[in-house]
Amino acid sequence: MMLTGKDLTLNQSKKIIFNKEEVTLSPDALERVLKSRKAVENIVSKKRIVYGITTGFGKFSDVYINTEDVKELQHNLIQSHACGVGPPFFESVSRAMLLLRANALAKGFSGVRQEVISSLLALLNAEIHPVIPQQGSLGASGDLAPLSHLALVLTGEGEVFYKGGRIKSSIALKKEGIAPIELEAKEGLALINGTQAITAMGVVAYLEAEKIGRLSEAISAMTMEALNGIIDTFDERVHLARGYPEQIAVAKRMRIWLEGSHLTTRQGDIRVQDAYSLRCIPQVLGASWQVIGYVKEKLEIEMNAATDNPLIFDEGETVISGGNFHGQPVAFAMDFLKMGVSEIASISERRIERLVNPQLNDLPPFLSARPGLESGAMIMQYCAASLVSENKTLAHPASVDSIPSSANQEDHVSMGTIAARHAYQIIQNTWNVLAIECITAMQGVEYRGIEKMAPRTLRFLEKAREIVPSITKDRMFSSDIEACASWLKTYDFAELMEV
Structure with a gap:
């Protein structure tokens, strides 16, 4: 190139x-x-x-x-x-x-x-x-x-x-x-x-965040089946009525994922409404896609920007000392990315809770093979909750901070590199949260009967089961989470939408 x-x-x-x-x-x-x-x-x-x-x-x-x-x-x-x-x-x-x-x-x-x-x-x-x-x-x-x-x-x-x-x-x-x-x-x-450290870290973070967005939809579709979620919530008319293109797109992809499923329900079959973590998937993930789109736009500008000082114009006749090195545009974008990805993890953790909590579903308590004697996925939800809480701390905006430097000549700075590094850490935490949702959702649909799954979610489950076996007894789940997260990072999400 x-x-x-x-x-x-x-x-x-x-x-x-x-x-x-x-x-x-x-x-x-x-x-x-x-x-x-x-x-x-x-x-x-x-x-x-x-x-x-x-x-x-x-x-x-x-x-x-x-x-x-x-x-x-x-x-x-x-x-x-x-x-x-x-x-x-x-x-x-x-x-x-x-x-x-x-x-x-x-x-x-x-x-x-x-x-x-x-x-x-x-x-x-x-x-x-x-x-x-x-x-x-x-x-x-x-x-x-x-x-x-x-x-x-x-x-x-x-x-x-x-x-x-x-x-x-x-x-x-x-x-x-x-x-x-x-x-x-x-x-x-x-x-x-x-600004190449901020931007380089931002590029690597963005590429993973984009993939997180796609895979969160696949995993949440499987959770919908595990919890007999109400498919009506993805009706196109609902989302056209609000008008956000990203929300409309998420709802469409959710309908594609769940096409042919015999595990989803209609309004009134079991309940009239689902909890927000199921019913508002297009609204929340759509908003995160808005953030991801904003970040992409700013990164592609910065990737092609002259950011040093001074800059030389008119074949050297004009040399101007400016401030293109200031990282504020990318700092804001990275702080925004932190919030957008944090919310993907946050809503995922709430779905995990609905999968494992016997007061919120009719699945075995904590998806345990022998409830009481074995704890099943109980502490996996703890882990997800811890990661989501850590994300909230990391999501504190770095870009609103500034400490003067160079004897106060450089008296306002962006702290953008901190924002980019924290965005990447939030993304790594979110991979692990999604891995936990994937593991618990698979367990839930297996209890319901995988033969009733939509063709696309079934294919996803079959691929994931090559990485993480079904929970038949308590084991060290840390290895499962790590293996699943690693697999999600490398899996080609474009393949997921194929039948």
């Missing part, structure tokens, strides 16, 4: 990040990069005072840097700023950061040499992934600490993940025949002044 700096999509990113599709720089982007670089070289040669090229950074923006010191300035920048802490980002996130940083520089507003972008793409294509600590970014002036750890690798410093191990970057570069580069004027700043 060719990077243009303009039209990278989430679907393309998925192929590059996870399927390891190779990436090159488009000819048009290369032309823009070369012109932008020439402008920087003219600024240096003419000794113009331009932030980050011939001056220090942040509070040191008024300190002039001599021409002979501009290379040292860039090296000092990434050395001093590489102070992240905590566990490293997953390789998928590190990989996404390489891709997104290269795409931003390809826009031609940053003034870097072609070699810088080529080195980023060489790392990506060789599957050399920088070790980047997760903590330490304020989300403005961009993701300075995380991106500094990435930039160090280009110079042969720092550590990388390579072929299943964690080694010095110099060793991996040598093995792949990639020459370290020496950063020149503006290049260190251009590499680290951006």
Whole structure:
């Protein structure tokens, strides 16, 4: 695939990040990069005072840097700023950061040499992934600490993940025949002044959240059957009467899932109305799909944005110090994603309770094979409740917080990287909640009789039963939850809608 700096999509990113599709720089982007670089070289040669090229950074923006010191300035920048802490980002996130940083520089507003972008793409294509600590970014002036750890690798410093191990970057570069580069004027700043840690974490989180939305519908359809849910609630007329496209779409998919089921009921057959966790599936999941759609829109803008500072226009005649590095748009999106996914888990946990609570259904208490002697799924509901409660804490918006930095020059920041990291943790918790609902729903429909299930939900159950066996006696359910969650993450949900 060719990077243009303009039209990278989430679907393309998925192929590059996870399927390891190779990436090159488009000819048009290369032309823009070369012109932008020439402008920087003219600024240096003419000794113009331009932030980050011939001056220090942040509070040191008024300190002039001599021409002979501009290379040292860039090296000092990434050395001093590489102070992240905590566990490293997953390789998928590190990989996404390489891709997104290269795409931003390809826009031609940053003034870097072609070699810088080529080195980023060489790392990506060789599957050399920088070790980047997760903590330490304020989300403005961009993701300075995380991106500094990435930039160090280009110079042969720092550590990388390579072929299943964690080694010095110099060793991996040598093995792949990639020459370290020496950063020149503006290049260190251009590499680290951006939102690529927030956005990369956001891209990986979004791709999982999208899948969670689809699978939550499949699992809730099976729960509907286990609880003899009322199918009338998905009648298209109800949802057209409100008008939200996402709600209408969820109701339609639920009707498809449950087509041909002999376990669902009609109004008045057993009860007049279901509880909200069943009756309001389209309304709640539809609202979460609204959130997911919003996040997709903002990520795809940010993935193709110039987010460093200063930016170079008019072939160097105009250099403007702005604030595109500020992560607020993505910070809001990540906080919104946290809420949207948290509610998928929250309503799922309420359905789990209805599956296991003998006061709310006519199934065996806690779906136990021998109630009393064996506890069955009792504590699985506890686990789901704990995860949902943890999600509520993690969903606290990071984007409303700010602590001034750089001697109050950078006096408002986004905390967006925290929001993105917490969104990802909420997503992992939600996978486990959905796994618990899947396990308990399967147990419930088996009690009802799987021969009465809809063809699509039956197919889903048969696939899931290859991963988690039926509960015939108490066992260590932790392993079942983990196995089911892992399977859900990798299962192709497009296949689920086929008969």
